[in-house]
Amino acid sequence: xxxxxxxxxxxxxxxxxxxxxxxxxxxxxxxxxxxxxxxxxxxxxxxxxxxxxxxxxxxxxxxxxxxxxxxxxxxxxxxxxxxxxxxxxxxxxxxxxxxxxxxxxxxxxxxxxxxxxxxxxxxxxxxxxxxxxxxxxxxxxxxxxxxxxxxxxxxxxxxxxxxxxxxxxxxxxxxxxxxxxxxxxxxxxxxxxxxxxxxxxxxxxxxxxxxxxxxxxxxxxxxxxxxxxxxxxxxxxxxx
Ligand code: ADP
Ligand code: MG
Numbered sequence: 001x002x003x004x005x006x007x008x009x010x011x012x013x014x015x016x017x018x019x020x021x022x023x024x025x026x027x028x029x030x031x032x033x034x035x036x037x038x039x040x041x042x043x044x045x046x047x048x049x050x051x052x053x054x055x056x057x058x059x060x061x062x063x064x065x066x067x068x069x070x071x072x073x074x075x076x077x078x079x080x081x082x083x084x085x086x087x088x089x090x091x092x093x094x095x096x097x098x099x100x101x102x103x104x105x106x107x108x109x110x111x112x113x114x115x116x117x118x119x120x121x122x123x124x125x126x127x128x129x130x131x132x133x134x135x136x137x138x139x140x141x142x143x144x145x146x147x148x149x150x151x152x153x154x155x156x157x158x159x160x161x162x163x164x165x166x167x168x169x170x171x172x173x174x175x176x177x178x179x180x181x182x183x184x185x186x187x188x189x190x191x192x193x194x195x196x197x198x199x200x201x202x203x204x205x206x207x208x209x210x211x212x213x214x215x216x217x218x219x220x221x222x223x224x225x226x227x228x229x230x231x232x233x234x235x236x237x238x239x240x
Contacts, residue, residue, distance in 0.1 A: 001026045001157055001188045002047060007056035009042060009212075016042050017053065018212040024157070029189045031199040031220075034209035035235060040192040043209065044159045047190065048079040061156050077105050080150030080158040084166050086142040088134040094121065094145050095130040098152045106153065113152075120148040124178055140171030147178055157188040164195060194239055200224060208232040 002024040009017040016039045024030050032040050045051040047058055049065050049072045058065040063075060088097050098117035102108040108116070121127045124144040126137075134142050143163055150158060160179065164172045176198050183189055183202035193199070199206050199220055206223040208216035208231070216223060216232045223232070 001028075001061055002190065003057075003059045004043075004047070005057050007043075007046060007053050007058060009039075009046065009051070009053040009055075016212050017046070020056070020209075020212075020214050022207060022214060022217050024188055024190055025204075026188050027186045028204040029183045029187075029191065029202050030205050030207060031203040032190065032192045032207045032209060033194055033196075033199070033235070034207075034215075038209045039212040040209055041161050044081075044161055044190055044192060047159060048076050048081055050076075050081070073105070077101070077153055078156050080153060080155035082143070082146050082150055082158065082160045082163050084162040086134070086139070086146045086166075088142055088145060088149070090134050092133070093130065094126065094132055094134065094137070097134065097145060098149050101149070102152050116152055117148075120151050121145075124148045125174075138171060139167045140174045143167065143171075143175045144178055147175070147182075151182075157190070158182065160189065160191040160193065162192050162194070164193065196224070196236075196240060208235065210235070 004020055004022050007017055007020045008015065020043060034040055042051055046053045047060065060075060060079060063070055065075065092100060095117050098120060099113040102113035102116060103110060121130055124147060126141060126144055129137060129141065164175050167175065176195060179198065180202055203220045205217060206220050207214055210231050215229045218227060
């Protein structure tokens, strides 16, 4: 579903991604971890063309992201993204946060968009909050809205960038529960997260990235067993 081949990226003279190669098959859940500033966000932003890269190739469901002929808005509509800070539209109700792109990007009729939004709000346990505005909800609730909003577009894959790291500790599990359910239902996912419990539970593979390089890319049994790199070892000893 997602193929990343020899991708390198520079910000000016600074090389942020170094010859990164990996892939995510349909239904796989890949967890990406690594030190702050190592290029995790940059890598997943390259997948839905929120960032450009200078070398290598990325294809999503057969569509080449770097090809100038690719319809980027269409690509972004098909790949859901959830950010650390939710990034909901503050001036729209929760319901309208979930319907706006369905109507404006996918051209769905209002009725169909509302129906889909209501189903998804029910699924993330927020039906009672449809008429509220984002800032009236807790961080955990806002993040569940953000996930529901991404799912409203019927994405072929979901990208998560540290979805729980801005949350108060007691709200982390309500968001992870939604992600675990999604993973078990077979959603293709790339998740930047340091929630190693989540990784152990649902990851197909764990990628460890350090200074722009993919240093480890292995199944969780290996990564959490004794087969990780010394650099990953050092990192894990700091976060666990
Ligand atoms: P991570 O998500 O792993 O913390 P990022 O992908 O956000 O890392 O950033 C990787 C590196 O690239 C960092 O050193 C960061 O300072 C740098 N960087 C990120 N965005 C930009 C930018 N727009 N311009 C210049 N440097 C950037
Ligand atoms: Mg980041």
